[in-house]
Amino acid sequence: MPTSPKTEPSSAEITGPSRRNVWRMFDLIAPRYDLLNRLLSMRRDVAWRKALIRKLPELSNLHVLDLATGTADVLVAMGNHPDRVSRGMGIDLSGGMLALGQRKLSDRGLKERFPLVRGDAVSLGVADDTFDAVTVAFGIRNVLDVPAALREMHRVLRPGGRALILEFSMPNNAAFRRGYLLYFRHILPRIGAIISGKGYAYRYLNQTVEHFPYGQAFCRLMENAGFTQIQAHPLSFGIATIYQGEK
Numbered sequence: 656m657p658t659s660p661k662t663e664p665s666s667a668e669i670t671g672p673s674r675r676n677v678w679r680m681f682d683l684i685a686p687r688y689d690l691l692n693r694l695l696s697m698r699r700d701v702a703w704r705k706a707l708i709r710k711l712p713e714l715s716n717l718h719v720l721d722l723a724t725g726t727a728d729v730l731v732a733m734g735n736h737p738d739r740v741s742r743g744m745g746i747d748l749s750g751g752m753l754a755l756g757q758r759k760l761s762d763r764g765l766k767e768r769f770p771l772v773r774g775d776a777v778s779l780g781v782a783d784d785t786f787d788a789v790t791v792a793f794g795i796r797n798v799l800d801v802p803a804a805l806r807e808m809h810r811v812l813r814p815g816g817r818a819l820i821l822e823f824s825m826p827n828n829a830a831f832r833r834g835y836l837l838y839f840r841h842i843l844p845r846i847g848a849i850i851s852g853k854g855y856a857y858r859y860l861n862q863t864v865e866h867f868p869y870g871q872a873f874c875r876l877m878e879n880a881g882f883t884q885i886q887a888h889p890l891s892f893g894i895a896t897i898y899q900g901e902k
Contacts, residue, residue, distance in 0.1 A: 723794020727756030805880035
């Protein structure tokens, strides 16, 4: 993997729509968020989260932090693996999303095992060397200062801990990419607008994905935050990627 940081995009160079106070938008779309995730991804988001969990460290009794936890889908999925993940915490800025996540965890008897906290990924307020793994699913591109968030993830991991970041990316195959962009730019925002009543939220989705660094560019961001043994695992022809890094 390239080691030079010269081509790393800075926070200012991660363009697209403003991410300032984006949590307010997620408060508004929270009631339809899970439904639209399943519909617009054709339920691939469920498979992608399962793939993320399979890449957790091969240990038992893991203590895991899930950032940008949203409606707690990652924590709910981890609840199916009590032998591996004994406890965890979810952090998000959107109170509306957390309220739905809290309900899902309570319904499954996971409330005590996975408490949810309202907080910012760039300033976690958590002690150094606390977690065995830190996960983020489809949230890192919404962070105002991505390098700062990656440094915080590195800081709160125990030595030998692992960061796992699941995010949308761009397919490499030219023909597939054209079809994907047609769907992402024109069809997805219309469906999102009809179901949620908030069309701008789904225009924001495609704009942030297209402008966000992916592949080796994102790997360099992780490297500059202090992670080692960084890997990128493309999923579904590259429309999503799991980034893995060790402390």
